[in-house]
Amino acid sequence: MPRAADIVICGAGIAGITAAHQLAIQGAAGRNGRILLVDERPPLTLTSDKSTECYRTFWPGPDDAMVRLIGRSVDLLEELARETGNAFRMNRRGYVYATADPERASALAEAAARAAAQGAGPLREGDYVPVAALEAAAAAAGDLAFAGQPDGADLIRDPAVLRAHFPYLSPRTTAVLHVRRAGWFSGQELGSTLLEQARARGVDLLRDRVESVHVGSGCVRGVELAAGGRVDAPVFVNAAGPFAAPVARLLDLALPVFSERHAKIAFADHRVAIPRAAPLLIWTDPQTLAWTDEERAALAESADGARLLAPFPGGVHARPEGPAESPMALMLWAYDAAPVAETWPLEFDPAFPDVVLRGLATMLPALQAYWGRAPRPSVDGGYYTKTRENRPLVGPLPVAGAYVIGALSGFGLMAAAACGELLAAHVTGGALPSYAPAFAPARYADPDYQARLATWDSTGQL
Numbered sequence: 001m002p003r004a005a006d007i008v009i010c011g012a013g014i015a016g017i018t019a020a021h022q023l024a025i026q027g028a029a030g031r032n033g034r035i036l037l038v039d040e041r042p043p044l045t046l047t048s049d050k051s052t053e054c055y056r057t058f059w060p061g062p063d064d065a066m067v068r069l070i071g072r073s074v075d076l077l078e079e080l081a082r083e084t085g086n087a088f089r090m091n092r093r094g095y096v097y098a099t100a101d102p103e104r105a106s107a108l109a110e111a112a113a114r115a116a117a118q119g120a121g122p123l124r125e126g127d128y129v130p131v132a133a134l135e136a137a138a139a140a141a142g143d144l145a146f147a148g149q150p151d152g153a154d155l156i157r158d159p160a161v162l163r164a165h166f167p168y169l170s171p172r173t174t175a176v177l178h179v180r181r182a183g184w185f186s187g188q189e190l191g192s193t194l195l196e197q198a199r200a201r202g203v204d205l206l207r208d209r210v211e212s213v214h215v216g217s218g219c220v221r222g223v224e225l226a227a228g229g230r231v232d233a234p235v236f237v238n239a240a241g242p243f244a245a246p247v248a249r250l251l252d253l254a255l256p257v258f259s260e261r262h263a264k265i266a267f268a269d270h271r272v273a274i275p276r277a278a279p280l281l282i283w284t285d286p287q288t289l290a291w292t293d294e295e296r297a298a299l300a301e302s303a304d305g306a307r308l309l310a311p312f313p314g315g316v317h318a319r320p321e322g323p324a325e326s327p328m329a330l331m332l333w334a335y336d337a338a339p340v341a342e343t344w345p346l347e348f349d350p351a352f353p354d355v356v357l358r359g360l361a362t363m364l365p366a367l368q369a370y371w372g373r374a375p376r377p378s379v380d381g382g383y384y385t386k387t388r389e390n391r392p393l394v395g396p397l398p399v400a401g402a403y404v405i406g407a408l409s410g411f412g413l414m415a416a417a418a419c420g421e422l423l424a425a426h427v428t429g430g431a432l433p434s435y436a437p438a439f440a441p442a443r444y445a446d447p448d449y450q451a452r453l454a455t456w457d458s459t460g461q462l
């Protein structure tokens with residue numbers, strides 16, 4: 001057990017691992033020559049392995065900070081994919097936002113125009129080039145699947161083009177916005193690749209629990225571990241995911257974060273209702289679920305049943321999972337995302353699989369074949385720990401030597417590479433990118449920022 005380190009990172013989820021990786025690359029190990037990554041669990045096993053593993057650079061926020069942060073992260077992911085022969089199977093199928101509501105189609109177009117103005121690439125209507133054609137061209141050239149795909153977004157409102165390219169979507173669909181610099185990858189493979197590289201550069205991984213953080217004269221001095229005694233270190237990084245707030249309290253600090261419970265189902269779609277080459281498919285319209293009159297009457301009899309008759313929000317989504325021959329699909333719907341206390345094990349709505357299947361069938365009618373006879377799905381999930389404006393916290397805390405990389409909400413996998421890089425630049429005193437202040441915890445001390453928060457619009461933040 002090391003008794004001294006230069007940096008102790010609490011948490012070996014994707015945040016702690018990318019922080020360690022970037023700190024090692026940026027040469028942050030100092031006098032003690034040691035960066036110590038401490039986790040009471042095996043790496044990547046609390047939240048980071050529950051993700052849908054998707055990414056997008058489409059963030060039509062009130063300013064361009066998220067477009068640039070995640071754009072940078074995707075640059076880093078593409079670099080790593082090239083360097084490792086795509087060890088984490090990154091693709092670029094895109095996100096398809098679909099609607100049956102012409103007004104929502106206009107709202108999608110406006111959001112895409114806003115994202116374009118913020119640097120996410122142009123909005124096109126007409127001359128749609130499908131992903132598969134470009135993937136085939138990349139394969140023929142011996143390149144990776146994501147090579148040669150456009151950025152920006154395509155808006156499709158022409159019914160003939162919609163039917164030609166998305167025959168599996170409901171015939172009620174009037175428009176889709178296909179966001180192109182988006183897709184998915186294996187989060188586990190990404191995390192283990194980065195961890196392996198970090199360890200090869202000397203990062204130590206320790207299975208233990210950070211019980212307390214020692215502070216003296218306003219500076220971090222070290223940590224106390226549950227099993228391993230004290231480790232002296234001048235730098236402490238809070239990468240504790242859903243435990244970020246309790247870990248900050250070890251420094252007598254409060255973090256402005258809360259958590260929502262998010263579940264997903266993995267489902268063997270043997271009927272291929274979701275084509276294996278599909279992008280991530282998102283139905284943006286609110287809806288009420290389709291029930292027979294009999295089911296409706298039975299549900300109305302209990303409060304728990306009656307909630308299934310109420311309107312549900314937009315946003316139910318799905319994607320194929322695994323190689324072409326796999327039948328698996330992932331399906332999600334955050335219809336109950338009220339802030340909750342973080343408790344384990346997580347408990348999910350017992351009706352979740354049925355509700356998600358019914359909601360998705362509005363977009364993908366072939367899923368109706370599973371109603372009442374679905375193969376047993378597996379349900380898992382975790383917490384989106386987030387700030388009020390749904391932006392991460394990356395940077396110094398008001399105790400010298402203390403830092404945070406957290407509040408990664410539903411974008412932790414896609415944002416982690418750039419967040420790790422940003423965290424390491426803060427720690428080493430390296431050059432900070434211009435988006436750094438947008439994510440620094442100190443932003444809340446700015447009255448202008450507080451005033452902006454009052455009118456913050458986080459729409460489009462799946």
Ligand SMILES: Cc1cc2nc3c(=O)[nH]c(=O)nc-3n(C[C@H](O)[C@H](O)[C@H](O)COP(=O)(O)OP(=O)(O)OC[C@H]3O[C@@H](n4cnc5c(N)ncnc54)[C@H](O)[C@@H]3O)c2cc1C
Nearest residue numbers: 011013014015040047048052053054210241411412413414
């Ligand atoms: C259902 C679902 C779908 C998602 N889909 C996507 C997606 O498509 N794309 C995307 O980019 N993101 C997605 N996310 C979000 C993403 O998974 C998270 O943002 C990310 O995993 C958070 O990583 P983390 O490292 O901050 O936290 P975690 O992975 O939770 O890691 C925190 C670690 O800190 C450790 N720890 C805490 N306290 C201590 C202590 N005192 N001592 C020692 N160790 C400690 C924990 O054991 C844990 O291992 C999704 C999340 C969920 C739940």
